[in-house]
Every structure is written in C-alpha cells, then in structure tokens.
Amino acid sequence: MFNYKHITFFIVLCLVNELLKSVNGIETDRNKYIENDNVFQPNTEWNTLKNVRKAVAPVIRLFSSGNIVVGAGYSSDSQQMAPQICYNATISSTSEPQGFMQLDTAISFTRLENILGVSVGLGGLFEMFAAGAELDYIRSVEDKDYSLSLNYLQYSVSNVAVQLGGYGEDALTDLGKAFYKDGKNPYFGLICGDNYISSYQKGALLIMGLNIKFVSSIVKNEFIQTAGVTFGNIISATESIKTVASKYKIIGSIIIQAFQIGGDPSRLSKVLEKDTSGKYYILTCSLTAIDNCVKAASGLLDYAKNDFSTQISLPQKPDVFTPLGVAFSQFIPIEHIGLTPPVSLVTxxxxxxxxxxxxxxxxxxxxxxxxxxxxxxxxxxxxxxxxxxxxxxxxxxxxxxxxxxxxxxxxxxxxxxxxxxxxxxxxxxxxxxxxxxxxxxxxLKDIKYTITTLGGLFYNIGQDLATSWRGVTHESGGYILAKVQNVSVTFSEYSYHIFVHKSGYNPSSLYEYNFHGSSLDEITYSGSLCYYPQTCRPLTETKQLSPYYxxxxxxxxxxxxxxxxxx
Incomplete structure (x- = not known):
C-alpha cells in the first residue's frame, strides 16, 4: 500500500509557509527561476509536489490515490490532487465492498488503461510525465512496436460518501478560508483545488500481466498472425505463448509482472521477486526457455484466487483498503457550493x-x-x-x-x-x-531497402558498398535460398550468384543460379536469370522499402x- 505521508508532510510545510506569507500580505517569491539575460537559473529553495497524480477537466482521469482523503480537492490546472486539505467535510456513509474480477480472459493494454482511468501516452496530460510505482507499472506493460501485453486484474471496493459541513465559505476549514482570501487568491485552485471530493472508492487492487517482447515488429506481427489476440487465463496464455514460440522458433522474452494496492502486497514475493526499482514484482524468461514463467503464472493465478481474495475478505483493517484513485472518485466544481473558482492559470x-x-x-x-x-x-x-x-x-x-x-x-x-x-x-x-x-x-539510407532474390531477400549491413548485402532465406516460388556466392547492387546494376533448393525436396540438392539486371529507376532491375550452365529466362528483381527503415x-x-x- 502506498504511503505518501512523508512526502506530503514535507511539501505541506513548504506550501503552508509560502501561502501564509501571501495571506499576511508579505511578498512571496514563487518564482522557481530567475530570468537574467535570457539565462534561467534554478532557485534551490523551491519545492513542489511531484508524487501526486493528475486528471484533466472536465473528465477526471487518474489512477494514483494521491491525496484522496475527506476534505481534499482536485486542481484542474495542475491536473493533480491538491496538496492542502481545505474543505470542511466528513464521511457520511461507507458501502459494503463490491468486487470485480478479470482473470479468465486477457484484456488489452488499451482496455486496462480504460478500466483504470489512466493514459500514459496521450499528450498534454500530467500522467505522461508523472512518477510513481503504479504509473511505472502501467508504462512497463505499454504496447510498443515490438511488444504485446496480456493483462488481468481483480479488485474490491467500497464507496465512501462525503458530506460538506456548510455552504459557501462554511464549506472551508479555517486554513481553507485563509487560502481562499474571499475568492481573491489566484492560486487557490492549485493549493486547495477548484473541485472537491464528493465521494471516492477505497479498496484493494491486483494487476497481473504478461508482456511479450519480440526482437522486432515483424516478429510481433508474425506471432499475432499465428497465435491471434485472444487468450484465456494467465496460465493458458503462457502455455500458448510457449507452444507458438517453440513451433515457429520465435525469439524474444516474456515478462510476467504483478502490482498490488491495498491488502498485503508483500505476499506477492511468494511468487515473484521485485524489479530493480523495488516498485512491483517481476520475472523474465526467454521465449526459448519459458518453463519458469509458466510456473510463475500458475502461482499468480492461485495467488489471485486464494491469497488476494482472502486478504480483501477479512474484517476490514485500516491498512487493508486504500483509496484507489481519481478514476474511482467523484468531484464537484466549487462554484456548485457557492465558492468562486480562481481564473485558470492554464492559458x-x-x-x-x-x-x-x-x-x-x-x-x-x-x-x-x-x-x-x-x-x-x-x-x-x-x-x-x-x-x-x-x-x-x-x-x-x-x-x-x-x-x-x-x-x-x-x-x-x-x-x-x-x-x-x-x-x-x-x-x-x-x-x-x-x-x-x-x-x-x-x-539509415544504407538499410533503406531490401532487394528480392530467388528464394530470399538481400539486406544491407549498413555500408554504402555494392557488396554490403547479405542473403536471408524467404521462401518464394517454391525456392529457398541456401547459399550466396556473391552479390553486387548499385543504382543501375544488380547481379548475384546463389544456390537454392526446392521446397519439399532434399535440402542437400542445390541448384546454382546467376542473375544480372539493369535499372532505370533504381528500384526495378530487369535482366536474365540463368540456371547453370546456360539455361536463361527473363526476370525482374525489385527493391522494397525495408521494414527496419x-x-x-x-x-x-x-x-x-x-x-x-x-x-
């Protein structure tokens, strides 16, 4: 469970000191930087709240619990929970826990983001730059050109309803009134929030995932075409990955990960070890040696169905359920309660x-x-x-x-x-x-193209030389490239001397071919393909844009x- 106590306490002291100076009419230097001849120098006395999370008005979107407590507010300008507790509020009711489970079928990374109300890839949002264990975990399973994540989660939550103690300034604490300054403090939204919490959900959350890292986007696409995108529970998914990787000799790694808020996250150590940052639990296996990850997947599913379920079903203790985040909370603009919101600082x-x-x-x-x-x-x-x-x-x-x-x-x-x-x-x-x-x-211009050959493709090794091409087997027309004697590619000429074998026949039976062609457009090379000794036929070979360029x-x-x- 995340504890922001020490961080928040330190930052609260800094912010209270600065803002009380403002309240008392004392000029406060809020500038972090001193502008001098277009050179910006850091002010080492400046401190800011960095470990809270954000959302963007009017849609509140957030995952971290941040400063979600009774009386807290949310700042539309900073897209974070406000650091000060300024609202006069109490808990009016707490509902019985309700559970959600997604363990039998894997969900995509996009679906995981939607459920958790977070997006680490959309521009203009604070969570793109925010730090913290939960967002680090989300980033670690984000789909890339070369990776694919399969995700599972389970959580149990209780809804906490919040009741204000009054209307207008009566809805503020004494400290909140001091910051509010009769609605004249332009920084009230940043410090106290221009929205107040009307309800939030506290509970426990477990996320598990398989993150498959391939050596390239090409291998990833080949895997998807073979295995599909629908997978069962984390055990069957891991076994399916093992089967496909073994059959098609797919190279890469699989990372099995887990992250927990609420309950007792340390119990995950029975299944996985912590990552190097110590923020979540992880195990990495090669796709060619995946058995340890299969065992870990079995252990994780058992943990989710038994251990974690037991943790959240025990009589509630103060440390079992924790606020899950802004995505699990509701906010109301302060103008609805008779307060004047400050003019937005976000121009x-x-x-x-x-x-x-x-x-x-x-x-x-x-x-x-x-x-x-x-x-x-x-x-x-x-x-x-x-x-x-x-x-x-x-x-x-x-x-x-x-x-x-x-x-x-x-x-x-x-x-x-x-x-x-x-x-x-x-x-x-x-x-x-x-x-x-x-x-x-x-x-990169040297590897911009591949070029076709009988039974394969030629790739450039990254040199601007006619002979800096190497053959890669790629079955076509029933032929399979077996050996390259020589190759030369220029803008106007292309020639090769190769040996191939025929698909379905004895691989040791090789056939020798020579090709020479010329080009007017530097892309297509028209010429003759000759089978040893003198049997020739017309052939056109073509440059193709390399998928690696x-x-x-x-x-x-x-x-x-x-x-x-x-x-």
Whole structure:
C-alpha cells in the first residue's frame, strides 16, 4: 500500500509557509527561476509536489490515490490532487465492498488503461510525465512496436460518501478560508483545488500481466498472425505463448509482472521477486526457455484466487483498503457550493507548451522504439560497426532527452505543478534538449531497402558498398535460398550468384543460379536469370522499402501515433 505521508508532510510545510506569507500580505517569491539575460537559473529553495497524480477537466482521469482523503480537492490546472486539505467535510456513509474480477480472459493494454482511468501516452496530460510505482507499472506493460501485453486484474471496493459541513465559505476549514482570501487568491485552485471530493472508492487492487517482447515488429506481427489476440487465463496464455514460440522458433522474452494496492502486497514475493526499482514484482524468461514463467503464472493465478481474495475478505483493517484513485472518485466544481473558482492559470499558451513537451517525449520514445531491433538482434543480418556506433549515438541522445523530460524535479512535470511558470520552465528544458535532425539519421539510407532474390531477400549491413548485402532465406516460388556466392547492387546494376533448393525436396540438392539486371529507376532491375550452365529466362528483381527503415519524427508521424492511441 502506498504511503505518501512523508512526502506530503514535507511539501505541506513548504506550501503552508509560502501561502501564509501571501495571506499576511508579505511578498512571496514563487518564482522557481530567475530570468537574467535570457539565462534561467534554478532557485534551490523551491519545492513542489511531484508524487501526486493528475486528471484533466472536465473528465477526471487518474489512477494514483494521491491525496484522496475527506476534505481534499482536485486542481484542474495542475491536473493533480491538491496538496492542502481545505474543505470542511466528513464521511457520511461507507458501502459494503463490491468486487470485480478479470482473470479468465486477457484484456488489452488499451482496455486496462480504460478500466483504470489512466493514459500514459496521450499528450498534454500530467500522467505522461508523472512518477510513481503504479504509473511505472502501467508504462512497463505499454504496447510498443515490438511488444504485446496480456493483462488481468481483480479488485474490491467500497464507496465512501462525503458530506460538506456548510455552504459557501462554511464549506472551508479555517486554513481553507485563509487560502481562499474571499475568492481573491489566484492560486487557490492549485493549493486547495477548484473541485472537491464528493465521494471516492477505497479498496484493494491486483494487476497481473504478461508482456511479450519480440526482437522486432515483424516478429510481433508474425506471432499475432499465428497465435491471434485472444487468450484465456494467465496460465493458458503462457502455455500458448510457449507452444507458438517453440513451433515457429520465435525469439524474444516474456515478462510476467504483478502490482498490488491495498491488502498485503508483500505476499506477492511468494511468487515473484521485485524489479530493480523495488516498485512491483517481476520475472523474465526467454521465449526459448519459458518453463519458469509458466510456473510463475500458475502461482499468480492461485495467488489471485486464494491469497488476494482472502486478504480483501477479512474484517476490514485500516491498512487493508486504500483509496484507489481519481478514476474511482467523484468531484464537484466549487462554484456548485457557492465558492468562486480562481481564473485558470492554464492559458492557450500554457496548453501549447504542455503539448510541445508531450510531443518531445513522444518523439524520443519513437526513436527508442525504432532502434530497438538493431540493439536486440532483431535485424536479419549482422550490422557494420560504424552503423551500430550511429545507432548508439541516437540511443544516447534519445535517452538523455527522455531522462531530462521525466526527471522528478526540473522536468516537464513542473509545467503542470506551476502552470504560470510554464514558459520559463519549458525554455530551460528546450535549452538542454539534444535535437535529433535528419543529419543524425543519414546513416539509415544504407538499410533503406531490401532487394528480392530467388528464394530470399538481400539486406544491407549498413555500408554504402555494392557488396554490403547479405542473403536471408524467404521462401518464394517454391525456392529457398541456401547459399550466396556473391552479390553486387548499385543504382543501375544488380547481379548475384546463389544456390537454392526446392521446397519439399532434399535440402542437400542445390541448384546454382546467376542473375544480372539493369535499372532505370533504381528500384526495378530487369535482366536474365540463368540456371547453370546456360539455361536463361527473363526476370525482374525489385527493391522494397525495408521494414527496419524509419524517418525523422514529424507531425505526420505524430498524428499517426495519436490515432493508434485512440484505437
């Protein structure tokens, strides 16, 4: 169960100190940065609430429990639970627990996000940059070009109804009234919230998942075409993955994971070990040696049906049920109770800055996805050393940018914590980001195409040489490429000398072929294919865009990613 007690206590002290100065008419320096000749210097005395989560008005969407307690509020501007408890409220009723279980059939990552009311991929939202164990878990199972997650969950909740102690300022505590300042404090929404909690659900939640990581998007698509996208419980799903991977010699890994809020999460250690960050439980297996994960899947299902179910069915203790998050809560705008909400600090300019920061994160994540196959033996042939150096330079830039945007302090989240300072915050981040340009990707031109051959394809090893091509078997026309004697590809000429065998026949019976063709468009090569010694026939071989080639991130690519997220 998450305990924000120490973090919240520290931040509350900072915020109370600053805001009470404002209440007493003392000038308070809220600026995190000092602007001097266009150089932005950090103010080391500034502190902000980073471990709470967010939503976006008017739809409240959040997973973390954050500061969900009686009398708490939610800030539309920061998209987070407000740090101060400003509302005069009490619990009016608590319902009997109700359960939900999704253990017999796997659900997609998108469906999991919808149930939990969280989206780590949509731009302009704080949860894209938010830290915390629960969001780290969600990010870890997010579907990528090269990965697929199968998810299961179970939870039990009680609804807690909240009753205010009055109308207008009578709905505020003394501290809340001090912050409110007769409706004149522009920061009241950030500190106390421009929405108050009218009810919330507390309970216990268990999420389990299988995250399959393939060496490339091509292998992932082949797996889906073979295995489909519908899987049963976590045991049968793991066994199905094992069967398909073994039969079709699919390379990759499977990661079995679990995350729990409420109850006694430490009991998961009987089945899995914690990840390196200590935030959730995990076990990784190769797709070629998956038996340990099959056993772990069996243990997890047993844990969910027996151990976890027992934890949440015991007589309620204070630490058994915990607030599950904003997605499990209801909020009411404060104007409904006679209070005047402050003017939003999130202007069109601030929205634009937030969107631009989100787009920067997506851009660098895009590059990490695209270079993944080159770093994980997903490319069909061994690549040139210089090419791999360029890949690693791109990896370094993208990782550096992501770390900058995602850091707990001085990162993009600060644009949500202090929306009125977003322009300065973004300028500082922009000055540190490493731009990735077309020049950084010029080296990819050498692997832009594959080219057809009898019974296979030729892939470039990442060199701008006529002979820097290697053959990969790809059955076509009943022929299977067995051996390459030589190959040469230029813009105008293409030739190869190969040996093939026929599908369904003895593989040791090889047939020798020579091809030579010319091209006017640098794509199609027309010429003659000769079977040793002199039997020839006309043949056209073609360059094809390689599935491993990618372009510089652009608005068109961003739009395509956005469409995929929605669907």
């Amino acid at each position: 069109l300019e601030v929205r634009q800055y937030r969107d631009e920061l989100s787009n920067k994160l997506k851009e660098n994540e895009y590059y990490l996805e695209k270079i993944y196959p080159f770093l994980n033996q997903g490319y069909p042939v061994e690549l040139d050393i210089t090419f791999m150096k360029n890949i690693n330079l791109l990896l370094s830039k993208a990782n550096s940018n992501i770390n900058l945007l995602m850091q707990d302090h001085n990162g993009a989240a600060d644009c949500f914590n202090l929306p009125d300072k977003c322009k300065i915050i973004k300028s500082r981040i922009d000055s540190q980001l490493q731009t990735i340009t077309k020049d950084d990707l010029k080296f 990618f372009e510089t991130y652009s608005s068109k690519i961003a739009d395509r990613i956005a469409v995929n997220l929605v669907h």
